[in-house]
Amino acid sequence: MITKRIIPCLDIKNGRVVKGTNFQGLSDVSSPVELAKLYSDNGADELVFYDITASAEGRQLFTDVLCQVASQIFIPLTVGGGINTVADFDRVLKCGADKVSVNSGAIRNPQLIYEAAQKYGSQCVVLSADIKRVDGQFRVFAKGGREDTGMEAIAWIKKGVALGAGEVVVNSIDTDGVKQGFDIEMLRAVCDAVNVPVIASGGAGAVEHFTDLFRAIPTIDAALAASVFHFGQIQIPDLKQELRNNDIIVRL
Amino acid sequence: MIAVVDYGVGNLFSLCSSLKRIGADAIVTSVPEMIRKADKVILPGVGAFADAAKKLRDSGLDKIIIEQAARGKEIMGICLGMQLLFEKSYEFGEHTGLGLLKGSVIGMEGTIPAELKIPHIGWNALSFCKESKLLRYVKEGDCVYFVHSFYVDPSAESVVATAQYGKAVTAAVQKENVMGCQFHPEKSGEVGLSILRAFCEREDGV
Numbered sequence: 001m002i003t004k005r006i007i008p009c010l011d012i013k014n015g016r017v018v019k020g021t022n023f024q025g026l027s028d029v030s031s032p033v034e035l036a037k038l039y040s041d042n043g044a045d046e047l048v049f050y051d052i053t054a055s056a057e058g059r060q061l062f063t064d065v066l067c068q069v070a071s072q073i074f075i076p077l078t079v080g081g082g083i084n085t086v087a088d089f090d091r092v093l094k095c096g097a098d099k100v101s102v103n104s105g106a107i108r109n110p111q112l113i114y115e116a117a118q119k120y121g122s123q124c125v126v127l128s129a130d131i132k133r134v135d136g137q138f139r140v141f142a143k144g145g146r147e148d149t150g151m152e153a154i155a156w157i158k159k160g161v162a163l164g165a166g167e168v169v170v171n172s173i174d175t176d177g178v179k180q181g182f183d184i185e186m187l188r189a190v191c192d193a194v195n196v197p198v199i200a201s202g203g204a205g206a207v208e209h210f211t212d213l214f215r216a217i218p219t220i221d222a223a224l225a226a227s228v229f230h231f232g233q234i235q236i237p238d239l240k241q242e243l244r245n246n247d248i249i250v251r252l
Numbered sequence: 253m254i255a256v257v258d259y260g261v262g263n264l265f266s267l268c269s270s271l272k273r274i275g276a277d278a279i280v281t282s283v284p285e286m287i288r289k290a291d292k293v294i295l296p297g298v299g300a301f302a303d304a305a306k307k308l309r310d311s312g313l314d315k316i317i318i319e320q321a322a323r324g325k326e327i328m329g330i331c332l333g334m335q336l337l338f339e340k341s342y343e344f345g346e347h348t349g350l351g352l353l354k355g356s357v358i359g360m361e362g363t364i365p366a367e368l369k370i371p372h373i374g375w376n377a378l379s380f381c382k383e384s385k386l387l388r389y390v391k392e393g394d395c396v397y398f399v400h401s402f403y404v405d406p407s408a409e410s411v412v413a414t415a416q417y418g419k420a421v422t423a424a425v426q427k428e429n430v431m432g433c434q435f436h437p438e439k440s441g442e443v444g445l446s447i448l449r450a451f452c453e454r455e456d457g458v
Contacts, residue, residue: 001377001416001417002372002373002374002376002417003374003375003376003377003395005374005375040441045374045375067265070265070266071265071269071272072269074266074269074270074273074438074439074440074441074442074444074445075439075440075441076397076439093263094263094265095265096263096265096266096269098266098399098439121298121299122371123371123373123399166371166373167373195369195370196369197373197374221369221373221374222374251395
């Protein structure tokens with residue numbers, strides 16, 4: 001059977017990994033190539049790179065970094081951040097990205113999902129949604145979680161999948177950074193609504209949070225996290241072994 | 253020298269990077285003479301079968317590949333490139349492939365349990381059916397990365413490995429000098445690189 005995926009996420013600013021890391025043995029803890037290599041060697045199933053630069057210069061650095069990573073790391077790479085047009089898809093796919101995730105760009109222009117899926121296939125288009133509870137409703141936020149769009153999240157995700165998104169990343173703003181576990185309720189609602197792979201994001205603080213997630217929602221496909229991996233709180237080989245000990249199918 | 257056939261389908265960045273990593277002398281080409289000169293040929297491909305088959309035919313490269321396969325040159329298809337080696341595909345209609353291998357390409361929809369997600373995306377374990385040059389460095393149960401919604405009917409005699417996704421789905425094929433894999437070796441970590449190495453290696457081990 002298909003394995004559950006563990007996905008470290010790297011935020012890149014001006015060609016460097018931000019949020020810092022405290023890995024021992026890395027000559028340069030902010031080097032995207034070094035960190036990507038380490039994760040790949042440790043059994044990461046996929047890597048996500050988020051470009052959080054605003055300047056054109058930073059964007060160029062990001063694509064340079066992506067090319068370097070993709071020429072040395074042979075696992076699937078997803079790229080997000082600043083994807084607003086089909087030309088942006090083209091720019092990162094040419095550098096070796098396998099999937100491209102859209103967020104605010106798709107909120108502004110949902111047709112972007114359709115156009116990109118037509119051109120590159122649905123498997124290439126990932127809809128990433130930042131979601132927060134507002135007045136008892138799951139609400140989609142834009143601009144890195146700063147702006148309430150007023151849209152109901154499940155309806156938005158269904159629409160995105162209908163337009164051609166082949167995968168969905170659900171970032172719960174409510175659990176993000178709290179490190180008390182993934183947002184099971186929100187994730188279950190999304191998994192029940194769509195039949196494409198769903199990736200959980202936001203809230204991982206300990207190994208058991210991953211076990212809890214995959215046990216609570218058998219249909220969830222992957223879990224994404226950043227700081228628990230970057231700060232070495234969780235080592236991917238240990239995490240995967242623990243998942244396997246709990247009868248969750250993973251690639252070891 | 254390995255010729256990676258460029259017929260305008262898909263992105264060859266990762267494939268070329270992985271070939272470079274294993275030290276293969278590979279070139280990306282659409283020139284018939286280069287494909288004729290090459291020791292081995294890789295036929296890549298992503299996207300829709302009908303569109304890719306048309307591009308191969310329009311460029312005349314279909315005939316070159318068939319000619320070279322008939323001369324005994326080793327040909328490896330990857331993903332859609334592997335599907336194109338077969339006689340036909342039922343992806344949105346009925347389309348003719350290169351016919352180097354017997355069998356057809358069918359959709360997952362309706363042929364795998366309905367609760368499973370389509371496409372089949374992610375890492376899945378290989379089960380072996382027959383020996384194959386491609387899998388000489390791979391262990392049964394090793395995982396490789398798949399992304400596809402159509403697959404070669406696993407009743408085809410050339411099937412050498414499958415992956416379980418509600419049923420046994422064709423993962424790798426080989427008949428004599430014609431072979432291929434449904435998954436992406438260039439995205440399957442060390443296991444994937446070992447499959448490319450197995451293909452690119454010369455029999456005398458050089």
